[in-house]
Amino acid sequence: MLDNPMIVPAGLVHAEILAELHARAFADPALSGPAWPASAFASLLATPGTAGFILTVQGTPLALSLWRHVLDEGELLTLGTDPAAQGKGGGKALLRQGLSYLAQQGVTRCFLEVAVTNTAAIGLYALCGFQSAGQRRGYYQHGGQSIDANVMAIDLDLE
Numbered sequence: 001m002l003d004n005p006m007i008v009p010a011g012l013v014h015a016e017i018l019a020e021l022h023a024r025a026f027a028d029p030a031l032s033g034p035a036w037p038a039s040a041f042a043s044l045l046a047t048p049g050t051a052g053f054i055l056t057v058q059g060t061p062l063a064l065s066l067w068r069h070v071l072d073e074g075e076l077l078t079l080g081t082d083p084a085a086q087g088k089g090g091g092k093a094l095l096r097q098g099l100s101y102l103a104q105q106g107v108t109r110c111f112l113e114v115a116v117t118n119t120a121a122i123g124l125y126a127l128c129g130f131q132s133a134g135q136r137r138g139y140y141q142h143g144g145q146s147i148d149a150n151v152m153a154i155d156l157d158l159e
């Protein structure tokens with residue numbers, strides 16, 4: 001388990017840190033396609049209804065999450081943990097905190113897409129209460145390969 005992790009809101013000034021963390025977590029491009037540059041994080045964070053969070057241990061950023069919500073519907077845009085810190089509860093902590101944040105914003109249902117091959121992430125989402133809500137064919141494209149996505153959803157009013 002991580003030693004005294006803290007979760008802090010991410011602002012525009014954190015775009016670089018988010019991009020670096022994302023690149024480390026998603027070193028395997030089959031998990032979510034090409035890396036997201038800092039400019040992508042900056043533009044997402046400048047969009048109303050988007051919120052990002054960084055999990056740190058003793059000031060070192062180890063995991064990130066990015067969420068979007070419109071009215072009562074939310075979406076997990078990305079979630080990743082530095083490979084050196086995986087399997088220590090960081091992803092679960094960020095996921096639970098983000099869902100609680102969305103519920104406070106009035107969100108009642110949250111969706112996400114995850115590659116059907118991503119067993120670690122699917123395990124985490126199921127553990128936290130997400131259920132399968134369908135599939136998107138060829139959602140991820142990588143190296144001429146097409147990977148389907150599971151759509152998963154959770155009702156936050158049942159939390």
Ligand SMILES: CC(C)(COP(=O)(O)OP(=O)(O)OC[C@H]1O[C@@H](n2cnc3c(N)ncnc32)[C@H](O)[C@@H]1OP(=O)(O)O)[C@@H](O)C(=O)NCCC(=O)NCCS
Pocket residue numbers: 025026031032063078079080081082085086087088089090091092093113114115118119120121123124125127
């Ligand atoms: C998916 C990911 C975010 C999980 O983060 P993490 O910090 O390692 O997760 P946690 O340590 O909090 O694990 C929580 C639960 O997730 C599941 N899980 C995590 N890693 C797993 C693995 N390799 N295999 C199966 N289940 C796994 C387990 O249910 C685990 O609970 P347990 O420890 O009680 O068994 C991380 O593996 C990651 O960053 N992967 C690359 C990026 C990615 O795929 N992001 C999701 C895109 S949709």
